[in-house]
Structure formats: structure tokens, C-alpha cells
Amino acid sequence: MPDRLWYLKQINIFSQMDEAMFRQLNDMMVEKTLQKKAIVYMPDDPSEYVYCLKRGRVKISKISEEGKEITITILEPGEIFGELSLIDSGPRETIAEVIDDAYLCIVRRTDFERLMAQAPDMALRVTKLIGLRLRAIENKMEDLVFRDVPARLARLLLRLAHDHGKPAPSGGTLIDLKLSQHEFACLIGSTRETTSLFLNEFKRDGLIDLVHRRIVVLDPHSLEARGV
């Protein structure tokens, strides 16, 4: 079986498809390798494709006219994105940028819809996927309105440790992402300077450790307390 299919089976949306369907999907797909900083789509691009991220990482964000940025999510291998093209082919309202060299599969929106019409259980999985994203962003909005910057930061660190964490040799949980402080700020809707301030406060208080641009969560319990 070609490597491409192996990857696809990992993506849970496509699990439980039979061989015939897989071949059909395979014929619809185009692959692409993109390097760090490459743009997959930008605001105002027509929404023509759905993407499967097979390797690397992609950041979905919004940018204001003045250049301020808010990160909606950082995607891991196995995730689908650009799925809002399923609404209509209107202009994109977000920007998708590669942050770790990526390998993508690209399916035309109309083809994807046809596939959904044929495989109702896949359609339901797509619905659930979008629903999960809706719920996630509702929670993010809740954070923005109800919590101050240190609380948002504490909760972000806990979430990243949960989603991207590895046990650190020195104890604690290493967040296995190289993100700049600017990127942390974008994830919590704040600025680089304010974020730096609180990261160092957390470090002074022994809640985290900062080593070589990586963060180790040392005291998740106290972090939770800061997340009010």
C-alpha cells in the first residue's frame, strides 16, 4: 500500500472507509510539501480546498489591519483544516501558515462534498469535528472575556502541556513546541511584553522552567490555581 494511504488511515475522519472509497479519495487528492513560513491560504483567497495535515504543524490565525494577530489554533499531524470551505467557496477569513515543515493532502471542496454524500458516517464525523472546533473556540472566547492575562496564560500552558507534553528528564512536563513569546501572546490575545512578564513571574515562583526556548511545567497544580 502506498505511503499516502497509510497516512490517511491515521486520520480518524477517514477511518472505516472501505478500499473502494479509499481509492476514490486517493484519486481526488493532490499532495504538497511546504516549508516553514509558507502560507497555505490567506484572507480573501477563495475557499476551494480542504486540507489534511500529515506531517508538520500549521497555525490558523487572524490578522487585523494594524498587524495585530490572534491565533485560533495550532494543528498537529492527522488533523483536517480549511473545512469551512464546506459552507461555500467564499473568501477565507483566516490565514493558515506552516510553522513546522509540512506535508499536506489537498482535496477539492466539491469532491469532498461528494464523498460526504456517499459516506454518511464520514459526514457525521466531519460534523463532529467542526462541532468540536466550535466548542473549543467558545471556550477560548470565554477565557478572553472572563479571565485576565496571567489566568489565560496559566491555562494555555496547562493545555499545551496536555496536548503537546512529554515527560522532561529533569522532572515536570516539557511542552514540545518551539514557540516564541510573541506566539504565546497571540494564543491568549495579549502582547509580547505582558506575556514575557508573566512567564518570568511563573518561573520565579517555580511553576515553570524556561530552558532553551522551551517550557517545562513543574507545578501544574499551582498553575491551575492561577488560572482562576
Place this chain on the structure above:
Amino acid sequence: MPDRLWYLKQINIFSQMDEAMFRQLNDMMVEKTLQKKAIVYMPDDPSEYVYCLKRGRVKISKISEEGKEITITILEPGEIFGELSLIDSGPRETIAEVIDDAYLCIVRRTDFERLMAQAPDMALRVTKLIGLRLRAIENKMEDLVFRDVPARLARLLLRLAHDHGKPAPSGGTLIDLKLSQHEFACLIGSTRETTSLFLNEFKRDGLIDLVHRRIVVLDPHSLEARGV
């Protein structure tokens, strides 16, 4: 044809269903009349049902431990809600409150899923609906991060005038909702006092008029300018 079916055909998700399907749906449904201030569901309730709002209005919001509130959306007749039960039957994370006496149809989540599996084009419409909500909330989050209170308020007024507006006898567009200033504040993630301040500033500047708890948009063009 019973009144109930007449309503259902108005709801675009159910359009294009054949008679047999309609009857099937009809058998699954329970109706309910609820008065203003009734709670349809609360945080931590299991997500067992999907609701169709046939008459009245329902507010979907989140409330923090300290009682602060953020309104996610205000629903009009013809709209579906509680659709996140399609993800799983886990606890609700939002509160759905009747704000104008409502008439609802209630469908069990599992029945709804079965219906989706049988009618792929209906499934696609549900997917699009959730997708539209996802996009709407992404834009709301963008507002929260990029814009200050007066800009958010100006944009809210324009949106409400667009969605719920009627030509006012005195000229301008009447926003046909009786919302308190507290409710306006919840819609833009601010406080009652700050909102009151800017509403009155807009009034002084001739952008809007406040009559009997209703708002008339007089100068949409200038309001747009305030929305940055």
C-alpha cells in the same frame, strides 16, 4: 397538514425532505411552550436533545463563577440550537434561556443522528449550519481582541439593525428587540456602565436614537466609521 409541519418546512435544514421523512421526523419530535426567562438547558445538563425554535427568541450564553456573562448569540424563529449534542452527550457548556415566549420542537440526539445518516443532504446542511456558527464566533473573537468597546458596540448595532431592523416611522432603522443595556454589554463582552456611556455618546452625536428601550440607527455610515 398540521401546523407543526408547516413550521418545519420553514426551517431550511428540513427543506427538501420527502413526505415519508417528514412523518418520521414528526414522530420523533416533542413540542414545548416556554415562557420568558425559562431555561432550556444549563451548564452540566447532559446534551440529549436538538432544538428547533419555531416561535419566540432564545439567548445562548456563558456565565462565569462570579456571575459575569457573555452572550454567544440570540436565536430567531426557524433556527436550530443545542446542535452540539451531535458531538456527544457530554455536559452542556452554555446556557439557553428563553427571552421572548417560545415554542420549541425537541428531537432526541440519537434520532437526529439517525435522520442525518438517512438523508445525506440534510447532514450536509447541518454541517454548514455549524460551520456558519463557527465562522460567526471566530469573527466575534476577532472583535474582542482587535477592537475597543465603542468599536464593538458600533458594529453590534449595525449587525442588529441588519438582522432585526425595521424601517422606523421617523426615519432610520429600528432595532426590533427589547434588550437592556446589560444585555448589550453581554453581547460585546463589556459592562453595563461602559456600554451606557458609549450608547449615550452615540446618541449625542446623532448616530442613533434611544426611544422607549429601543434603538433607532440614524447614521449607519458614521457608525461604520466608529467600528474602525
Place this chain on the structure above:
DNA sequence: TTGTATCTGTAAGAAACCTTACAGTTTGAT
């Protein structure tokens, strides 16, 4: 109609956060 609950307008003071500024550090490319 009367009283009570809710809503509205306004302002002073406080808090959170952003902006600006700058120097030092690290990273990555040549």
C-alpha cells in the same frame, strides 16, 4: 394605584494592560 424590582445615567478612583523604549541574548544564514 402603589410599591418593588429592574433599568438607566453619570462620575471618581483604581486596576489591568498596552505602548514605547532600549539593551542584551540567541538563532540562523553565509
Place this chain on the structure above:
DNA sequence: ATCAAACTGTAAGGTTTCTTACAGATACAA
């Protein structure tokens, strides 16, 4: 190995917004 670009730490000052406070207006129920 060297240099430029990007990243980090920190602080002073200013802005926005929230909090608190209170009085008057309006709506609703008995």
C-alpha cells in the same frame, strides 16, 4: 566564525476599561 535578524527582559508612562457608588426613571405585579 561572523553578522544580521529575531527574540527576550524590563520598566516608565499612558490609556482603556472596570469597579464602586448613588440617584432618578421605568416597568411590572399585587
